[in-house]
Amino acid sequence: MISNQASNTARFPNSQSSISRSTWTVHVRRKGTSQSLRAFPLNTGVHKADHCWSRSDSPECGNHGIPQRQREHEATVNRLPVEFVFSRRVAAIMCSVLGLLSSRHAALAENGPLPSTCGSNDGDEGAVPPGVLSYIDPSGYFRLVRPCGWRIVARLPQGSSVIGSFYNPEEPGAETLAVYRAPAPPGVEETQQLGTARDVATSLAAIAPNGLIVDAKSLEHGGRSYLLAHVQFGGNTAGMFGAVREFRIVTIASGVQYTMRLTTTRYRYLAFPQVRDLANAICESFEVLV
Structure with missing residues (x-):
């Protein structure tokens, strides 16, 4: 040509x-x-x-x-x-x-980093990054910040381990946020017994042949340890959304494992700096309250 x-x-x-x-x-x-x-x-x-x-x-x-x-x-x-x-x-x-x-x-x-329903002043005043809203679980299990314009799933399946669920209405299925509550693995009473953050990331990436570890680190909130894993899935695993970025944070409290899971597409994560800022803010804000 x-x-x-x-x-x-x-x-x-x-x-x-x-x-x-x-x-x-x-x-x-x-x-x-x-x-x-x-x-x-x-x-x-x-x-x-x-x-x-x-x-x-x-x-x-x-x-x-x-x-x-x-x-x-x-x-x-x-x-x-x-x-x-x-x-x-x-x-x-x-x-x-x-x-x-x-x-x-x-x-x-291509949709912007936030849903079009978000106004220029939507979000908590003084929040960094702008465009996030504080959220406290009605049952008192956790708190975090969520992007403005994301919808809350009000009716969760009975008996499900999901205790909180949100999604971007303009990227349905691709950008989601959920919190899970389930019994800790047998013999595990503290977060440190799950291994290092790298161990958690390795296990997460291994669920698919093309899983790739992007980052792994430990966080602290109120004297409690959290393990963060950031991985990428692509190809057949990601399906119609192309390559996907997934964040998972786990912690153990009173014999129960709490897991926060955040997903977005690789393209949006790399194309929009605000998407990266939102992902980091959500991960940094997640805190178990029990």
């Missing part, structure tokens, strides 16, 4: 658009019969090609003296339905243009 454009530019140095002056060929196919029309500049070739096809004896087409048999053949072909088949060169140009248009459309359609 690049080499073709370069050659066209060299042949037409005074042209403002090398593509508009490049030559092309159209094959007109009529029920199995095809004939090539000689290459013309794109800006004038269509009308001339149509004229020369229907008036093969026209002086400007340079086809004087065509035998009567040939003219009869062309007249017969002219009455058949037309199907235009562009040359490979034109097809490549068209594909490139359509590709640019589609990529621009995808970029314009």
